[in-house]
Amino acid sequence: MDMSVKRTVVVLCSGFGLGFYIPGLLISEKLRRLGIPTEVQVFETLLPPSKIQMVEKNRQAYHQSFRVALASQKVPGDTRESVDPSAVESLLTSWQEADTRHFICLSGHWVHILDLYRERIPDGQIQADLLYLDADLSPSWKWLRKLKPEYARGCREVRLYDHARLEVLYSIDMNVDAPLPYSSRTKRLVVHGGGWGIGTFEQRIPQIENAGHEIDVVCYTKSEAATTSSARRYFMDDPSWRTWHRNDAGELTFPPFGSIDSSDEPIFTPQAKCHGLHRIIRGAQAIVSKPGAGTLIDSFGSATPLIMLEPFGPHEERNARVWLACRFGVPYHVWSEAGYPTSMLEELHLNLLARRREVSDYAQAYAEAVPAHSLR
Numbered sequence: 001m002d003m004s005v006k007r008t009v010v011v012l013c014s015g016f017g018l019g020f021y022i023p024g025l026l027i028s029e030k031l032r033r034l035g036i037p038t039e040v041q042v043f044e045t046l047l048p049p050s051k052i053q054m055v056e057k058n059r060q061a062y063h064q065s066f067r068v069a070l071a072s073q074k075v076p077g078d079t080r081e082s083v084d085p086s087a088v089e090s091l092l093t094s095w096q097e098a099d100t101r102h103f104i105c106l107s108g109h110w111v112h113i114l115d116l117y118r119e120r121i122p123d124g125q126i127q128a129d130l131l132y133l134d135a136d137l138s139p140s141w142k143w144l145r146k147l148k149p150e151y152a153r154g155c156r157e158v159r160l161y162d163h164a165r166l167e168v169l170y171s172i173d174m175n176v177d178a179p180l181p182y183s184s185r186t187k188r189l190v191v192h193g194g195g196w197g198i199g200t201f202e203q204r205i206p207q208i209e210n211a212g213h214e215i216d217v218v219c220y221t222k223s224e225a226a227t228t229s230s231a232r233r234y235f236m237d238d239p240s241w242r243t244w245h246r247n248d249a250g251e252l253t254f255p256p257f258g259s260i261d262s263s264d265e266p267i268f269t270p271q272a273k274c275h276g277l278h279r280i281i282r283g284a285q286a287i288v289s290k291p292g293a294g295t296l297i298d299s300f301g302s303a304t305p306l307i308m309l310e311p312f313g314p315h316e317e318r319n320a321r322v323w324l325a326c327r328f329g330v331p332y333h334v335w336s337e338a339g340y341p342t343s344m345l346e347e348l349h350l351n352l353l354a355r356r357r358e359v360s361d362y363a364q365a366y367a368e369a370v371p372a373h374s375l376r
Contacts, residue, residue, distance in 0.1 A: 007037075007098075007099070007100065007101055007102055008037040008038060008039050008098065008100060008102070009031055009036055009037070009038050009039075009102040009103070009104060009366075010038070010039045010040075010041060010095070010100055010102065010103050010104070011024045011025075011027055011028045011031075011038055011039070011040045011041070011103075011104045011106070012024070012041050012043070012103060012104065012105045012106060012107065012110040012113075012114075013025075013040060013041065013042045013043070013106050013107065013243070013252075014042065014043045014044070014106065014107035014109055014110075014140065015042045015043065015044040015055070015242065015243030015244055016043075016055075016107070016140070017194060017195045017292070017293075017294070018194065018195025018243070018255075018275075018294050019133060019194065019195060019292045019293035019294030019295070019297075020106050020107050020133065020138075020140075020293065021042060021106075021195070021243045022195075022254065022274075022275050022294055022297075023106060023133055023172050023293070023294065023297055024040055024104070024106050025040060025252065025253075025254060025275075026172050026173065026174060026175060026274060026297075026363075027104060027172060027362065027363045027366075028040050029175050029273060029274075030172075030173045030175060030361065030363035030364070031363050031366070031367060033175070034363070034364070034367045036367055036370075039100075040251070040252045041091070041252075042243050042244050042252060043079075043107060043109045043110060044242075044243060044244040045087065045091075045244045046083040046084060046087045046088055046091065046113070047082060047083060047084060047087075048083075048084040048087075051082050052244075079109050079112070080112050083113075088113060088116065091113070092113075092116060092117050092120060095117060096117075096120060096121060099121075100126075101125065101126050101127055102126070102127050102128075102370065103126060103127070103128040103129070104128075104129045104131055104366070105128055105129065105130050105131065105155075106131050106133060107140045107141075108138075108140035108141040108142075108143065108144035108145075108151070109140050109144075111130070111144055111148070111151050114126065114128055114155075118154075126154075127156075127370075128154070128155040128156070129155070129156050129157075129158050129366065130152055130155045130156070130157050130158065131158050131160070131362070132157070132158065132159045132160065132161075133160055133293035133294075133297070134160075134161075134293050134315040134316065134318065134319055135159075135160075135161040135163045135166075135315065135318040135319045135321070135322045136163055136314055136315040136317075136318035136319075137315060138293070138313075138315045139313065139315075158170070158362070160172070160296075160297075160362070161319075161322050163318055163322075166321055166322045166325035166326065167322065167325070167326060168300065168322070168326065168355060168359050169359070170359060170360055170361070170362040170365065171297075171300055171301065171356065171359045171360070171361050171362065172297050172301065172361065172362055172363070173301070173361045173363060173364070174273075174274045174278055174282075174297075174298075174301035174302065175273040175274050176273060176274055176278070176279070176282065179282065179301075179302050179303035179304070179352075179353065179356070180282060180283055180302075182285070182346050182349050182350075184283075185283050185284060185285055186214075186283050186284060186285070187213075187214060187285065187342075188213075188214045188215060188216050188233075188283075188284050188285065189208060189213050189214070189215045189216070189284060189285055189286050189287070189288055189307070190215070190216045190218070190277070190280055190281050190284045190286070190287050190288065190289075190304075191204065191205055191208065191215050191216070191217050191218070191287075191288040191289070192217070192218035192277070192287070192288075192289050192295075193218070193220075193289065193290065194289065194290060194292045194294065194295060194312070195292075195294065197218070197219075197220035198290065198312055199289070199290040199309050199310060199312060200290075200309050200310050201288065201289060201290070201309055204288060204309065204332060205217060205232075207336065208288065208340065209229065209231050209232065211336075211339075211340035212340070213231070213340060214231040214232070214233075215231065215232055215233075215288075216232075216233045216234075216235060216280055216284065217232060217233070217234050217235070218234075218235055218236065218277060219234050219235070219236050219260060220236065220239070221239065222236070222239075222260060222266065225260040225261070233259065234259065234260035234261075235257065235258070235259055235260060235276075235277065235280060236257075236258065236260050236266065236268075237255035237256065237257055237268070237276070237277075238255055238256035238257070238258070238268035241253075241255045241256055241268075247270075253270065253271070254270075254271035254272070254274065254275045254276070255271065255275060255276070256268035256269055256270050256271065256276075257269060257271055257275065257276025257277065258276075277298070278298050278301065278302065281298050281299075281302050281304050282302040282304065284304055285304075285305075285342060285345050285346075286304060286305045286306065286307050286345045286348075287299055287304055287305070287306050287307065288307045288309065288332065289306065289307075289308075289309060290308070290309045290310060290311055290312050290316055291306060291308050291309075291311055291316050291317075291319040291320040291323060291329070292312060292316055292319070293319070296319055296322075296323065299323070299328060299329065299352070300328070300352060300355075300356065300359075303349055303352035303353045303356060304349065304352070305328065305329055305330070305345045305348035305349050305352065306323055306328060306329035306330075306348075307329065307330055307331075307332050307335050307345075308320050308323065308324075308329050308330065308331050308332060309332050326351065326355065327347075327348060327351045328348055328351055328352050328355070329348060330344060330345075330348065
């Protein structure tokens with residue numbers, strides 16, 4: 001990249017799930033390390049308080065019922081009438097004043113905002129990557145395609161995974177040390193339900209413990225850490241933190257993270273470079289979770305196998321197919337029927353290590369390709 005060009009790259013995230021937020025922060029962190037200025041925005045900052053309250057209600061409902069969460073994907077997702085016009089105007093004005101031209105978009109919710117921005121700059125020219133974090137279109141992209149079939153015109157579409165060949169095309173750097181050798185890891189499994197605690201993970205905890213495995217459980221309220229077990233540890237993101245909260249420097253942040261003890265008040269520590277859970281995953285034998293976008297990035301970034309629970313919709317089902325085809329993960333029922341063996345997991349770890357050596361980091365590739373971006 002011509003380093004005389006110091007235009008800021010704006011990374012556009014969504015707070016709907018951490019899988020559309022944390023990857024954006026990871027990309028921003030890597031680009032800054034490469035000398036490229038970045039700005040991170042989260043879509044929820046454009047919503048009025050009434051809509052934010054609805055997001056909060058949905059968060060609770062989806063955590064309590066996987067059936068409700070799955071049904072939500074069938075609800076129309078047109079966000080054009082949901083945003084606060086004054087917030088949109090303020091953001092577009094700030095971009096225009098800075099002559100912002102480079103964008104990396106992780107959610108379909110932002111495309112309408114980018115279209116508005118094109119209309120107000122003299123030449124209408126921006127360079128936008130539409131970065132797909134799942135092996136198939138997630139709900140925000142699917143609803144956008146229904147509303148505007150040609151939504152990608154003038155943008156560069158980039159996929160982390162080839163959904164036809166079922167293979168990994170790009171990785172996202174976790175900004176920490178290389179994966180640990182399997183022999184150096186703890187004899188523990190990380191069990192979670194993604195950023196919003198969705199899925200069937202809680203039902204699997206006693207089964208895994210009864211099979212003799214120690215586990216690290218991600219909980220979403222302190223009350224979920226009430227069960228005392230010598231084989232179990234609890235961790236949690238600060239429940240008061242939200243993706244649209246900024247720190248004193250005006251930056252969006254990784255969630256503060258901490259261990260949970262039912263008898264003590266938890267202490268949540270701010271995180272730098274990557275999210276706190278990844279540091280636990282990096283030392284684990286496997287992740288037990290649904291195959292969400294963020295979970296796949298954690299799995300690949302740390303070479304930690306994924307024991308796959310029921311997916312959250314068709315896009316996660318396709319994610320699972322990629323991990324199965326590449327032999328990076330195993331369906332939970334297959335692993336349990338085999339007797340919960342550690343040997344199976346170590347083989348998956350070695351497959352991940354081998355493929356990691358062959359795959360380019362997206363942010364690194366972006367930095368090298370910026371001058372070559374062309375609008376279609």
